[in-house]
Amino acid sequence: GVHFPEEFGGFGYGPVELGIVSEEMGRYLYCGPFFASSVMAGYALLLAGSDSAKQSLLTGIASGSVIATLVLDDLNSPSSVGQRLMANACSLSGRAPLVLDAHNAEQLLVIAGEPEGILGLYQVPSSTAGIAIEAIEAMDPTRKLTSVTFDQVPATRVGELDMGLLQQLWDYICMALAHEMIGGAQQLFESTIEYTKLRYQFGRPIGSFQGLKHRCADLLMELEFAKAATHHAGFCLAAEAGDTDAEPYAASMAKALAGDVYLKAAQEAIQMRGGLGFTWEEDTHLWFKRAKSSEVFMGTPAIHRERMMMVLEEEGAA
Amino acid sequence: GVHFPEEFGGFGYGPVELGIVSEEMGRYLYCGPFFASSVMAGYALLLAGSDSAKQSLLTGIASGSVIATLVLDDLNSPSSVGQRLMANACSLSGRAPLVLDAHNAEQLLVIAGEPEGILGLYQVPSSTAGIAIEAIEAMDPTRKLTSVTFDQVPATRVGELDMGLLQQLWDYICMALAHEMIGGAQQLFESTIEYTKLRYQFGRPIGSFQGLKHRCADLLMELEFAKAATHHAGFCLAAEAGDTDAEPYAASMAKALAGDVYLKAAQEAIQMRGGLGFTWEEDTHLWFKRAKSSEVFMGTPAIHRERMMMVLEEEGAA
């Protein structure tokens, strides 16, 4: 709960500090429920939750005594959220095909479509009758996936979101995710460079071949771009409203850059290690899978570039 | 008039042979009006012209005694042709902003929109009153550009085209253009490889640096793709209707591949030559400009990839 106010058991820090923590977790391929519980559910409550809901949940989430997750019925783009999961008079029905860590979450925060065409934020214990949580086989073993199905499940409405607020929530989550991603990319890049210095072929370290060196230089450049843009996204979300340096598309820019460079770093990590990098003898493949799932989780780079343009197409924008 | 029937003074060959000729012209950066006259105007007549029009014009075009050009009011995509140039009761009005070699063409073949929403093919001597031909400053000095304006100019209607026929005409022109482009790309590539073998820096030929070698290998691969696809486009257009190996998107595929690889070959040609390649001391820059104008002439690679998809999106296609 780095990013929770102290009254809710947090450290009272903001996006920047959460970013630092997420980046470290990315460096170590952290697999715990922190992201689902503290980042996703946490930010949903912080942005859209009622004071009482914050009171009752955030402290537990911050201390880790309560594990929660955010149930979104679409993980591609905010505009398609709330079409599969419906709430009618505080009763939830429908299915969220991909949810992070729901299998070990005690509390579910659910964003569901409502008859009035608005989105409601609901809280419901995962043990409630009518909720079916199914493990989903994942391409990336470091991210635990589940599907959650609701059959007329009574839930507490703890807040509501218009599209603007959902977009904002999406930005906060992507900002944290991007930090996790550049942490991983940086770690993977460094270990790959080290490998090229130690691995000999044809009587010389493979890192002395210009073909590899030039690719590493390009990769470093793209990595520097992504890191700077990601840290910038943290500052933008932390900035006061009306701060002109805070581009409203900063989070999408970060997610797009981080997505492309993480995957590229992972591809090169395997390529430069050769066959062994493709086996379970090394853990490179776990990084590759993490990079691949991060690329598509909460929107592909292409989707986020399109999100950027929604802002940039307007006259006067950057 | 390689591709004209013998009865019209041609050699009676088809697209394949025209391709061979165009490829050679591309190798030598040929700047004459052959493309405008024989390919563009020629194919317009062959595909859509009346017998009498073919009789009266093709022989002259074939022998070179008559120089003609095709006036299209849009050079991006068939779907936007016929919106600036209008024909009403055989009287032409409007402006074609970019026309090849009209300044030294004696005969203009004009595709103009008609009230009935169909396209008419018109023939008119360039000297006719009401026609204003203006030289247009060109980024690529090897392609002479003009704009042609018509102010109620009486013209002879020598044929008509529906969208299907216009698309077909576009394909024939792009097929020939792609051949010209791969000829240029091949020539440029070979001369660049030679240069890297002769140019010494740091006591060794720059062609011995793996950074350059690997880029040259990739470029050769893409060049081989483009050449094969372009030759294939010739065969497809020559093929009998219903030949299953003849993809209807072959010409667009060729133009897209040739466009990307020609530009890349030109960029590398300058980069590997260093500063001198950027000056008039060498002719590399002329190739670069030719590659750049060829990239956008008759549709950018992106436009042609979209044209491919118009076919491929249909069930059962490739």
Added chain:
Amino acid sequence: MSDVKLVEIEQAVHAWIDEHWNPDLSLIEWRNILVDGGWATPHWPVEYYGRGFTQEESAVVSRVFNHRGVVPVAQTGPRRLAAETILAMGDDLQKRRFLRPILTGEESWCQLFSEPGSGSDLAGLSTRAEFIEGRWIINGQKVWNTSAHHADWGILVARSNWDLPKHQGISFFLIDMRQPGVEVRQLKHMNGHASFNEVFMTDAVVDGDHLVGAEGDGWSVAKTTLSYERRLGGVGRSFGGSKAEREDRVHREYEQEVAIANEPYTWYPQRHGRVDLVLPRARETGAIKDPVIRQEIARLICMQKGATLAANVAEAKRKSGSNELVPAGSIGKLAASVIARQASHVHTLISGADAMRSGPGSAEAGMVAEVLVSVPAISIAGGTDEIQRNIISERVLDMPKEVRSDTGPFRDIKRNA
């Protein structure tokens, strides 16, 4: 070559089959008859189960066998490479001992070339071979050894002299895999499959008679093997057998043999990106309407068609005996990598967040997920992209080589610990 001769051959084969073909025999029994008949490998010399036929003549023979649905000799897996190498470079004793059981399928083989420390740089191998009391003692580790876990014999390259330059100190051996000094471990890939093995040799023994070629000539022998491998386009990729659906004993046993041999290759289509699935999935998901995805699909089709057409051109030139350098092999290999990577990219765009899923419940029964985690192998296995680029630039474009750092006595060359 007179067509008359070809027709005579065709008739002879038919006649021989009419007389000898018996689907109720065991696979081994039948193949012994086939081998003795000289129709198993007609392009081989008469002294060794063949008839010294030309390619053209042999083609006629196999056409008839296929047509009649007659089971051929064993040709799956690396055994084929062993056979051709022994035939070309082995001595009479070795040919007599090994060729027949390879053809009949009684003995299976594996290839022991690559090492953890020498991948791209095969000739940098450091498995040690010492001649002690008339036998060769082998110590070292090999890797990427298909079907080593059920092989009886292996073709092995090891270093018998450390004072000569790297290519000159290598010898070529035939090693008995069924001995205490040889341990085989399966290697698990990132996609969960385990097509390859590691082979650890600790004081493993090779009979003095099982050195192929002279001591120190191993590299040229190995090159023979590799040239066959290139010509066969990688061994054992699903050899027909499909024609044999009948339930006869010989067909059943043959089917089993083929199935076992093909098992390691089930994921190879995914390694190539499964371009065939792209358009159908794009239509089915509606992604085909997305202009951005359309561009990427078109790029993919351009690459794939371009590569196929270029390969056809190269093949045609080769056939027409044109001596124009056609870099078909390396360009095709490099093309496979860019195509597979682009296919993986397109599949990702089409799936979106669903690309996080895998297994039977996911897209195309898990095949799409398998594409995503298999494609990284294509640019490494069978010669990395980097090696292909070196070959293309140096052998095709004739660009100058770099200064070598691996000349002189092998023991002085810097290498992996």
Added chain:
Amino acid sequence: MSDVKLVEIEQAVHAWIDEHWNPDLSLIEWRNILVDGGWATPHWPVEYYGRGFTQEESAVVSRVFNHRGVVPVAQTGPRRLAAETILAMGDDLQKRRFLRPILTGEESWCQLFSEPGSGSDLAGLSTRAEFIEGRWIINGQKVWNTSAHHADWGILVARSNWDLPKHQGISFFLIDMRQPGVEVRQLKHMNGHASFNEVFMTDAVVDGDHLVGAEGDGWSVAKTTLSYERRLGGVGRSFGGSKAEREDRVHREYEQEVAIANEPYTWYPQRHGRVDLVLPRARETGAIKDPVIRQEIARLICMQKGATLAANVAEAKRKSGSNELVPAGSIGKLAASVIARQASHVHTLISGADAMRSGPGSAEAGMVAEVLVSVPAISIAGGTDEIQRNIISERVLDMPKEVRSDTGPFRDIKRNA
């Protein structure tokens, strides 16, 4: 550093200006007063027109001069590099002879480093310097020499010893450009501009006293020049002067000087791709609605913002004296190339067939066309992308260097004929 001191300085400058500043003087007259006053280059030592001020102190001085709109000494073009190099490495005689006329603008300078045969490999230069009867005789060709066509003097590196390794045989000279042995030709770029020259030296003469540093120390002297060049971020890019709109004689003459010096750089913004024009044009043409072009625009913005933000981080780290290696320079240079190329690509997509046009009648009064034919320079000028990648991989990532082929006596090193 006490703020008191800074305040005193500020007051002193104001006082001095009140007393001496006179816009009706000629540029030269005024600058002589300025130089004698010691306020022209306060960071220089007292013996040479300075006051030995710190950076911080000098900053105060120039701030006041700017604020008061007072014309400074000449600092445009390569003359600034000449001055700093002479000050740092020249002997007393040279400083006395050359520094003042540089500051007053009476003498202009050019830089004679690059050669057709040694571009990336500057130290491979082969212009010949021979010491004959107390004078140096120069033969050879230089290239990329900004403002050489109106320069009085040039800073020149040439090879005085061919038997030493390449870096050790080089000497640094001050050459009189106004002599028969020196011929200057303008070099026309593919975009029509001519910012640079070729300089041909045929038995050109350099006074024996105009060797800077010892014979053979030329490379270290040249490195001093280059480090200044990097610090100034390429010389002469539009130096202010904008503050001086008044019509006084001194301002008029100053404006002229600046205009002449900036002329070669008018196309530099186009060389960088004119990212600033992309969104406005995309909106104006409607291309902003094309989903495929939107993606490419977003990629461009990502690159440009990412590069800017990364540069800011690097600058902040540098200021905070962090010793963490920050590859700002080379990465920024490389970034400029990819950004410019992407910008050119996007401009092409937006224009479509109109990209065939150029000149005043075409998009943005010809600026878009100029982008397309200027961008290829960005990845070459001032250090090619290849050189930047070498620097990044070897100095930042500490990846191992390649075996050098240019060691030993220079005369034995393979080079361009």
